[in-house]
Amino acid sequence: MLIKNQQFSFHTNDKLLAKAQKIAAVEHLDMATILNSVLEKMVAQGDVPTDFVDEKYNRRDKIIQSLYDEIEQAYQDYKNGRVTGIDQTFSKYGL
Secondary structure, three states: OOOOOOOOOOOOOEEEEEHHHHHHHHHOHHHHHHHHHHHHHHHHOOOOOHHHHOHOOOOOHHHHHHHHHHHHHHHHHHHHOEEEEEEEHHHHHOO
């Protein structure tokens, strides 16, 4: 159990907060407990929970998209004759 030694406050809409508090109360939870759980989940996963992130901006998706972009660029280079010979490639990597 973590020691809670830092207060954090933020502005939100009063009606939104009231509705969220009613939903939390059904589960016998308060907003501080819920928000602390979100923070703990973020730290444990090393990422923002995917529920909060637009999928196209998710870190995993960014990495995958970056790889696809690199593959597409390499393929376009190959199609357009922008290639490196095997000897030059081997020498670049000391092979």
